[in-house]
Amino acid sequence: xxxxxxxxxxxxxxxxxxxxxxxxxxxxxxxxxxxxxxxxxxxxxxxxxxxxxxxxxxxxxxxxxxxxxxxxxxxxxxxxxxxxxxxxxxxxxxxxxxxxxxxxxxxxxxxxxxxxxxxxxxxxxxxxxxxxxxxxxxxxxxxxxxxxxxxxxxxxxxxxxxxxxxxxxxxxxxxxxxxxxxxxxxxxxxxxxxxxxxxxxxxxxxxxxxxxxxxxxxxxxxxxxxxxxxxxxxxxxxxxxxxxxxxxxxxxxxxxxxxxxxxxxxxxxxxxxxxxx
Amino acid sequence: xxxxxxxxxxxxxxxxxxxxxxxxxxxxxxxxxxxxxxxxxxxxxxxxxxxxxxxxxxxxxxxxxxxxxxxxxxxxxxxxxxxxxxxxxxxxxxxxxxxxxxxxxxxxxxxxxxxxxxxxxxxxxxxxxxxxxxxxxxxxxxxxxxxxxxxxxxxxxxxxxxxxxxxxxxxxxxxxxxxxxxxxxxxxxxxxxxxxxxxxxxxxxxxxxxxxxxxxxxxxxxxxxxxxxxxxxxx
Numbered sequence: 001x002x003x004x005x006x007x008x009x010x011x012x013x014x015x016x017x018x019x020x021x022x023x024x025x026x027x028x029x030x031x032x033x034x035x036x037x038x039x040x041x042x043x044x045x046x047x048x049x050x051x052x053x054x055x056x057x058x059x060x061x062x063x064x065x066x067x068x069x070x071x072x073x074x075x076x077x078x079x080x081x082x083x084x085x086x087x088x089x090x091x092x093x094x095x096x097x098x099x100x101x102x103x104x105x106x107x108x109x110x111x112x113x114x115x116x117x118x119x120x121x122x123x124x125x126x127x128x129x130x131x132x133x134x135x136x137x138x139x140x141x142x143x144x145x146x147x148x149x150x151x152x153x154x155x156x157x158x159x160x161x162x163x164x165x166x167x168x169x170x171x172x173x174x175x176x177x178x179x180x181x182x183x184x185x186x187x188x189x190x191x192x193x194x195x196x197x198x199x200x201x202x203x204x205x206x207x208x209x210x211x212x213x214x215x216x217x218x219x220x221x222x223x224x225x226x227x228x229x230x231x232x233x234x235x236x237x238x239x240x241x242x243x244x245x246x247x248x249x250x251x252x253x254x255x256x257x258x259x260x261x262x263x264x265x266x267x268x269x270x271x272x273x274x275x276x277x
Numbered sequence: 278x279x280x281x282x283x284x285x286x287x288x289x290x291x292x293x294x295x296x297x298x299x300x301x302x303x304x305x306x307x308x309x310x311x312x313x314x315x316x317x318x319x320x321x322x323x324x325x326x327x328x329x330x331x332x333x334x335x336x337x338x339x340x341x342x343x344x345x346x347x348x349x350x351x352x353x354x355x356x357x358x359x360x361x362x363x364x365x366x367x368x369x370x371x372x373x374x375x376x377x378x379x380x381x382x383x384x385x386x387x388x389x390x391x392x393x394x395x396x397x398x399x400x401x402x403x404x405x406x407x408x409x410x411x412x413x414x415x416x417x418x419x420x421x422x423x424x425x426x427x428x429x430x431x432x433x434x435x436x437x438x439x440x441x442x443x444x445x446x447x448x449x450x451x452x453x454x455x456x457x458x459x460x461x462x463x464x465x466x467x468x469x470x471x472x473x474x475x476x477x478x479x480x481x482x483x484x485x486x487x488x489x490x491x492x493x494x495x496x497x498x499x500x501x502x503x504x505x506x507x508x509x510x511x512x
Contacts, residue, residue, distance in 0.1 A: 010311055017308060018325050021389065024340045025328060027351045031343055044354035116498055118446030120467040121487040124474045209333035211449045216475060227335035234339060234453050241343065248336040259331045263324070266393060 025252070032056070032245035039241055055242030064221045065247050068229035075139055075225060076207035079146035080200055086147070087154025088196070092184055094155065095162035108159065111152045119212045127216050137223045145213050150203045157269065161195035162188065198265035201258045208255060226251050283486060285461060286469040289376065293465060294444035297383045301440060304384065305391025313399040323396070330389040338453025341382045345369055369455045375462045379451050383444070391436050398432025399425070431505065438501040445494050466490050
């Protein structure tokens with residue numbers, strides 16, 4: 001009897017927590033599907049309302065949200081690829097070679113410490129640098145910046161995965177006449193492929209969600225990412241709630257898909273700062 | 278540094294960080310302990326509880342503007358249905374409630390992160406100390422206090438470190454929810470730096486403040502890391 005009571009209290013608490021976690025997102029979803037009359041209804045229409053896709057049409061056909069979406073995707077994918085190539089090579093050397101005075105360890109810690117910088121601290125100098133380079137308001141500037149801040153993360157994730165691969169394997173390949181890079185490519189990378197994929201997904205999530213740098217470095221529709229596009233609509237005088245909610249829902253979808261894909265690596269990735277506030 | 282606005286922003290940042298950290302930690306710990314027992318549907322609960330953390334912070338801002346809007350927001354709508362007078366409850370537009378509102382949003386978004394890391398920490402604890410405690414006949418509170426907490430300490434310190442760093446630089450959500458307003462009520466250091474640089478074009482001043490913020494966060498993270506290392510050498 002006492003046990004069933006304790007058990008029901010546990011479930012009740014969990015259900016309340018779950019509702020608290022999901023309800024706000026559900027509310028945005030309903031707003032994105034409601035006609036304007038229903039959005040402002042009092043009392044609110046929680047469950048039943050005639051659904052409409054007009055806001056999605058409005059956001060992605062009449063307005064420029066498709067363009068933001070494309071920019072977000074291009075920037076996220078390109079910067080992830082760059083960070084993966086550079087970061088994997090760096091991580092491999094940090095995991096395999098010993099430098100004098102334990103420099104390899106110190107170097108790794110120093111690389112990690114750059115992740116601890118408050119973003120705003122680097123935003124101002126980056127803005128000034130991009131302005132002088134004439135790169136303001138281009139996708140390229142965002143790709144460079146995102147590659148830069150994903151690098152430490154890639155290096156630390158991959159260093160961990162490389163450390164788990166026994167050295168004998170690639171040494172055997174090298175005895176058979178493979179070069180070191182060849183051994184990395186043919187022997188080691190296939191072994192760490194799941195880790196590499198998870199790292200890539202984390203980079204994609206971070207770049208997709210990033211807001212501050214994109215806000216600072218871009219001004220026009222040509223180079224804006226989806227978060228900046230949404231934010232620009234929020235702070236305007238007259239707010240189109242339906243359009244914004246529709247854009248918000250679309251921004252969430254790829255992230256949730258990605259998150260499910262990397263569930264197994266969530267803790268490791270997040271402790272290294274894959275998702276930032 | 279004689280700028281009152283800067284110190285006010287500093288004060289907001291610290292209030293924000295401390296209050297949010299306390300709530301996130303205790304809620305996250307409670308949820309982690311709950312889900313560490315053998316419950317049916319654990320994986321399902323775990324996955325759904327993580328949703329707020331995965332959402333882009335800008336979208337979190339949008340979500341909560343929809344929730345907190347004083348006219349058609351879900352919260353005031355629900356309160357009205359329960360018969361509460363919501364005239365005074367303008368949340369993000371009220372100087373008294375705005376800071377509490379943005380803190381609530383942070384707690385909503387980041388408690389799942391604390392929960393996730395602590396749950397992983399709990400699951401990494403071996404069974405033997407628990408069996409020993411049971412043999413010794415210690416109560417469940419004693420077991421928690423003397424077995425679970427000490428073994429969970431590294432995970433706790435890591436999660437507190439990461440959350441503190443993120444809280445001290447908070448920007449996105451507040452930018453969307455209140456833009457630091459009403460007036461100056463929710464202006465944090467990051468927002469103030471942003472405003473100085475990109476609204477008033479005072480880059481030198483912004484860089485100076487950035488440097489102070491960097492020093493402070495560095496100091497705090499060093500303290501945490503020292504604590505972490507001393508734990509490791511004891512264990």
